[in-house]
Amino acid sequence: MGVAKAWRFSGVLVWANSNLALVHQRKQHSCWRSPPSQRRPISWSFVCGLMLFALGLISLFTGHVASDLEWYSQRLMKRSLYYKLDGGSRAPIDIWKSKFSRFYYGCSERAPRFAPVVHERSSNGYLLIATSGGLNQQRTGITDAVVVARILNATLVLPELDHQSFWKDDSDFLNIFDVDWFIASLAKDVTIVKRVPDKVMRSMEKPPYTMRVPRKSEPEYYLDQVLPILLRRHVVQLTKFDYRLASNLDEELQKLRCRVNYRALRFTKPIRDLGNKLVMRMRKMAKRFIAVHLRFEPDMLAFSGCYYGGGEKERYELGEIRKRWTTLPDLSPDGERKRGKCPLTPHEVGLLLRALGFKNDTYLYVASGEIYGGEETLRPLRELFPNFYTKEMLASEELKPFLPFSSRLAAIDYIVCDESDVFVTNNNGNMAKILAGRRRYMGHKRTIRPNAKKLSALFMAQDQMDWDTFARKVKSCQKGFMGEPEEMRPGRGEFHEYPASCICQKPFKYSDVEKEDQTSEKGPIVSEPNTANGYNGDDNGVISLQRLSKVSMGGASVSLGETDDDDFLAD
Secondary structure: OHHHHHHHHHHHHHHHHHHHHHHHHHHHHHHHHOOHHHOOOOOHHHHHHHHHHHHHHHHHHHHHHHHHHHHHHHHHHHHHHHHHHHOOOOOOEEOOOOOOHHHEEEOOOOOOOOOOOOOHHHOOOEEEEEOOOOHHHHHHHHHHHHHHHHHHOOEEEOOEOOOOOOOOOOOOHHHHEOHHHHHHHOOOOOOEEOOOOHHHHHHOOOOOEEEOOOOOEOHHHHHHHHHHHHHHHOEEEEOOOOOOEOOOOOHHHHHHHHHHHHHHOOEOHHHHHHHHHHHHHHHHHOOOEEEEEOOOOHHHHHHHOOOOOOHHHHHHHHHHHHOOOOOOOOOOHHHHHHOOOOOOOHHHHHHHHHHHOOOOOOEEEEEOOOOOOHHHHHHHHHHHOOOEEOHHHHOOOOOHHHOOOHHHHHHHHHHHHHHOOEEEEOOOOHHHHHHHHHHHHOOOOOEEOOOHHHHHHHHHOHHHOOHHHHHHHHHHHOOOOOOOHHHOOOOOOOOOOOOHHHEEEOOOOHHHHHHHHHHOOOOOEEOOOOHHHOOOOOOOOOOOHHHEEEEEEOOEEEEEEOOOOOOOOOO
16 A cells, blocks of 8 residues: 555656646746746745645655555564564474463453443343354353343343254253353453343243344344344343354453453363363373364264265265255365365374474374264374373263263363363364464463365375475465464454454563573474484484375375384384
8 A cells, every 4th residue: 555655646746747847848938939028927825825735745645655654664573573583484483382472461351441230120131142053152152142241231141052953962051161150250241140030021921032143243233133122022032142243343342252251151160170180180291282172073074065085985974964954055075175174184183293393202182072983083193193192091980970961071171272282273163263262362372273275285295295395385384373473463363263352462672582592491393394303204203204105094095104213103
């Protein structure tokens, strides 16, 4: 924009100068031909007015250009500052932790101008919410329900969880979340009650009005369409409430979202206790560990419309599951993969992590449900990372009371993934987005999400390159997908994944980071691969793609190591 304006400004100056020169020439020509008696004197007021007009034009254009240049210079300075601190785009980075994370912190306190809560008796009525989907999809609905109640000046009734979805979990709100904590934490923002008072229900001539609002509706929609009904009927129920509120809202409403999601929605004590036990058990085995959210269950694969090489058996099984969603369109598996819509396989996740620089002695906690293909599908990942653990492996007996309830199991995984040093996901689903946002809020803990669109093409061509080339290309693909603070930009993606309004930056200098680099313990780094770094199957336990053999996984051809490296294929 600045360049365009500068170009237009230069054009105006050229035009003005040429016209002034032409006028001057005409004046000279006229003076030469005309006798002195026919000259007409020029008014000084006209000259002054013309000069003032020209100066106004110049100041107007130069003001716009200067402001644009200032904007661009700030952008460039910010980027150059980041790269100066980072040592340049090709400099190695710590794969376990961003060195800039300590300069950011979560900030979601309510502003003094935020109006006080409207109490139950003074509210516009009672808002009932019926959420939809799995645990984390319902979590977004609960978060937005609080904000909608605030917009409507309504009293929120404790949200109702989904019992009819694919997972068939009959857990209620109180079985998963700490109800008293939830109500007390938000007492200054929204009035929340456990149920509509009996007196109100008896006084109603008709049952609660039920409606479904469009996805990502603006606050104005609720004020125009929902509020009049609420005022008339006193109790309104919103169904299928997931992603029914716009992502971009007023800053104070965004901060309220953060207070709900990151403070008020605390799990029940039994879930917290077991989740923390699993974290402690992982910490006893390793100083730091990676949590991988492996969304590779049959329902996920069926919903994605992707194909993983399992032949007619896979097409039939996933096709039957897909019929449960009557509104899903027919998709091209190859097209979806090229668009980056297909979840990475467990094997591809393993190759991604090894290419980024994680050694095969790294400890993995794998959060997942029923993996399609079972142990055969997981085998390549286990061989790449033998220190492989799940909640079932860490707490077989203690887990039994939770086994019938998929949402409570997901809550346990949520805790371990949140507390991990590095969080990795093979998809961009609800849990991946919610946890990515939370980890940013909690200090930009390293969160790696695959750049699936670029990686899919790379995985398809992996046999045509050596390991050094493959690793270098993976690192290049993952720039901007490693959970660095600079990835946060207002308006980018869903707010639940990028809560920009709730993250503040501390002032810092070059010396702050340089001192930390000098005094901190050296950790594993991501760097541009070369022979000197040992990417040829040396003691670092890194794979050589030249020495990979083919093993079948559900009919698909996948790569496994055939190497002499004991640490690579250790059992």
